[in-house]
Amino acid sequence: xxxxxxxxxxxxxxxxxxxxxxxxxxxxxxxxxxxxxxxxxxxxxxxxxxxxxxxxxxxxxxxxxxxxxxxxxxxxxxxxxxxxxxxxxxxxxxxxxxxxxxxxxxxxxxxxxxxxxxxxxxxxxxxxxxxxxxxxxxxxxxxxxxxxxxxxxxxxxxxxxxxxxxxxxxxxxxxxxxxxxxxxxxxxxxxxxxxxxxxxxxxxxxxxxxxxxxxxxxxxxxxxxxxxxxxxxxxxxxxxxxxxxxxxxxxxx
Numbered sequence: 001x002x003x004x005x006x007x008x009x010x011x012x013x014x015x016x017x018x019x020x021x022x023x024x025x026x027x028x029x030x031x032x033x034x035x036x037x038x039x040x041x042x043x044x045x046x047x048x049x050x051x052x053x054x055x056x057x058x059x060x061x062x063x064x065x066x067x068x069x070x071x072x073x074x075x076x077x078x079x080x081x082x083x084x085x086x087x088x089x090x091x092x093x094x095x096x097x098x099x100x101x102x103x104x105x106x107x108x109x110x111x112x113x114x115x116x117x118x119x120x121x122x123x124x125x126x127x128x129x130x131x132x133x134x135x136x137x138x139x140x141x142x143x144x145x146x147x148x149x150x151x152x153x154x155x156x157x158x159x160x161x162x163x164x165x166x167x168x169x170x171x172x173x174x175x176x177x178x179x180x181x182x183x184x185x186x187x188x189x190x191x192x193x194x195x196x197x198x199x200x201x202x203x204x205x206x207x208x209x210x211x212x213x214x215x216x217x218x219x220x221x222x223x224x225x226x227x228x229x230x231x232x233x234x235x236x237x238x239x240x241x242x243x244x245x246x247x248x249x250x251x252x253x
Contacts, residue, residue: 002127010107032222035163047194060197072246074202076239078209083235086217087113087169090228096227099162108204109166116170120177127178133186134250140178141240147172147237152229165229179239215243 012020035136064070064232095106151168158164167233184202191198213235221227 002211008105008107010102012101014024019162033045057197060194061201064191064194064198064201068249069190069246070187070198070202072242072249073183074205075185075242075246076141077180077202077206079235079239079242080141080176080183081206081210083144083148083172083232083239084176085214086228086232087172089214089218090225091169094165094225094228095162099160099165101162109162112127112166113169113173116173117177120174122177123174123180124178124182128185130183133182133189136178136182137186138243140175141243143171143175144179144236145175145240146236147175148233151233152226155226155229169232172232175236205238 008024009021012024040046091110095101095109096103101109120143124136124140127139127245147168147170150171154168156165184199187202188195188198213231217228217231221231
């Protein structure tokens, strides 16, 4: 779906206007809701002895957040997704206005990035299986930093053609594909009895941080493609710095 959706969106915008994408997404959401309701019955047979409440949720979150290793993994994911969300938010402006490509061509560039993301997930799984989660995170954050540094440099020094944007972002998104599943798994590892709380908290943290980065980038650098690229790259470098700085902490299991 991440590969098909951008192309479909470009075709819809070209032939039916930008509102058509939201109509199609709404229809798909209704279909998904019906399918889940009909085909996915409840699998939990035993009720929890602890009643669900906001208080119990926040208590679990607090216990998870006290773990320094969890905070390190959450920071890596937050910076990784910070760069990723900024890319999602500004890439249409950069590709269509800065490089002058059509909506369909933009969909193609986004598709190439999605393919890199998927390739990264397969690569990360193989690396983690052979060398462990931590080694896979090192490779992933190194790709984030490498692609992140290459992106503004290529846009500043390159010939002004689309490969100078697409290639660094492909490297960056391969890093995202490696870091996301390995980082989530590593963040939950210290909490076998609270895996749900750890998963939801790290998800909240990296999504909220990413949305904040995107909002601030749009507010301050809305018409500056190169500065937007610097924000993407800076997040990738920050994720790698967190990985290096927390090496001793993560080793102390």
